[in-house]
Amino acid sequence: MYLVSSMEKPQAHVIIFIFPAQGHNSPFLSLATRLHHYWPSLTITLVSTARNISLIRSSLPPDSRLRLHSLPFYPADHGLPASAESLADLPVPQFITFLKATETLYTAFDDFICNLVSNASNDAPLCIVTDFFLGWTVEVARKYKVFHTTFLTMGAFGGAVFFSLWWNLPHTLTDSNSFSLPEYPEVVMDRSQLTKYLLEADGTDEPSHFFKRQIMFLHETDALLINTVEEFESLGLGMLTKTLKLPIWPICPPLAPANQPSSSKSEDETAIMTFLDSQPPESVLYISFGSQNTIQQEQMMHLAQGLEGSSCSFIWVIRPPIGSDLRGGFRDEWLPHGFKDRIKQKHIGLLVHGWAPQLKILGHRSTGAFLSHCGWNSVLESMGHGVPIIAWPLGSDQIFNSMMLIEMGLGVELARGMMESSGPTKAKVEEVVDLVIGPDAKDMEIRRRAKEYRDVMNKAWDEEGGSSMESLQQFVQSINTAAANQ
Structure with a gap:
């Protein structure tokens, strides 16, 4: 295999600035590790807020x-809790305040890059890689003539739709529930697929201002890395290429082995694996709404009733419902009376409170489907293991990810959104679950296609001709070329 064996500068330095949010650390760390593995002469510095750096340090060997x-970073200066250095520390209504607050990192980041450039020429930054939410870093890169790359942690299709909606606010130009995207007229949206923030946006609100700033910065970056696989997202990549007109490299970091030792420990992990080992192949439904999401108590009740009425076994990573203390204890009254005892006695279900080893669960032979909020990391992990998705997107790009999965025949939508009116009935849960994973599942095609894409995604990092491997090489070559021209 051909790799860029050297860089123009003796100590090429790549600065990777990670936005402080739980779902962003993993892809950025995987990128850094991959770069260092193939180009060990690179100096790689990970930058973030103090608390996020502490979390990253604990996960490194x-x-x-x-x-x-x-x-x-001082969240309290912006009316946020003093300890809130990550989106994971905040409820959704405070997200936009946090996003705006991170723009105040400009001065400290500028000082950091200035010192590198001024004090050690051989250690000067060759490239700055940052998150879409930190778009202002392109101004710092231009100031010091450093190659700038945005790493998009969402998918290509989800990103293209997200950018178009926030840039154009097309739903404000029509009274119809359905509308097309100006840049992509072939994509037809429905108002029910928009978040509360988007539905309330009119172009003068804070979310509109923030996201439009980031989109403008995105058009100024030198290149775009995307956390996806070329063969999986050819449509979305084509959409972004059409509008951004800059080099785009899909480099979905490879999944960690499902059997690797857990970096986090869960009291339930042994019980989870024992439960899975006792079930038939592809018979268990794994349910998780991600690390920061939950649903309404009434929705929780209907989901539990539907699961009990269906024919499949399940593992449910469950959190207190919306409106309660998400860090507090779980109360049995939030579920049908006797539900917990019945599923335990029948050995058909397992409730997990807190962290769960998602990769191990998805990689287990007994897991047959994933009821997911369709966060992008979860989508990639599910597809990487050939597990079809029952979609219940709750917000942000999750709804657009769900659209794509359904169009590709890799998922079935159960519900959409976290409002009580958007939840599924008991009968709907039974219908969809039995369709995808019941013993007489009618939709076997969805399982076949999921396994096909598992093979496609796993080949992306083949050292001879894998699409993600080639994209990473092209990225490093571009850094090299930019350095030579400085």
């Missing part, structure tokens, strides 16, 4: 050569 640099 003791012999890691990745550098870490923390930037001072």
Whole structure:
């Protein structure tokens, strides 16, 4: 296999600025690790807020050569809890305040890059890689003549739709429930697929201002890395290429092995694996709404009733419902009377409170489907293991990810959104679950297609001709070329 064996500068330095949100650390860390694996001469520095850097440090092996640099960040100055250094620390209504607050990291980041450029020419930054939410970093890169790359942690289709909706607000130009996207007229949206923020946006609100700023910065970056696989998202990649007109490299970081030791420990992990080991192949439904999401109590009740009435076994990562203390204890009254005892006695279900080893669950032979909020990391992990998705998107790009999965025949939508009126009935849960995973599942095609894409995604990192491997090489070559022209 051909790799770029050297860089123009003796100590090429790549700065990777990670936005402080739980779902962003993993893809950025995987990118950094992959770069260092193939180009060990690279100096790689991970930058983020102090608390996020501390979290990243705890996840790295003791012999890691990745550098870490923390930037001072004071959430309390913006009316946020003093400890809120990540989106994971906040409820959804405070997200936009947090997003705006991270723009105040500009001065500290500028000082950091200035010191690198001024004090050690051989250690000067060759490339800055940042998140879409940190678009302002392109101004710092231009100031010091450094190659700038945005790493999009959402999917290509979801990103293209997200950008178009926030840039154009097309739903404000019509009274119809259905409307097309200006850049992509072939994509027809429905108002029910928009978040509360989008439905309320009119172009003068804070979310509109923030996202339009990031989209403008995106058009100024030198290149775009995307957390996806070319063969999986050819449609979305084509959409972004049409509008951004800059190099786009899909480099979905490879999944960690499902059997690797857990970095986090769960009291339920042994019980989870024992339960899965006792079930027939492809018979268990795994349910998780991600690390920051939950649903209404009434929705929770209907989902539990439908699961009990269906024919499949399940593992449900369950959190307190919306409106309660998400960090508090779970109350049995939020579920049907006797539900927990019945599923335990019948050995048909397992409730998990807190963290669960998602990759191990998805990689287990007994897991047959994933009832998911369709967060992009979860989509990639499910597809990477050939597990079809029962979609219940709750917001943001999740709804657009669900659209794509259904169009590709890789998922079935159960519900949409977290409002009580958007939840499924008991009968709907039974119908959809039995369609995809019941013992007489009618939709066997969805399982076949999921396995096909598992093979496609796993080949993306083949060292001879894998699409993600080639994209990573092209990215490093572009950094090299930019450095030579400085």
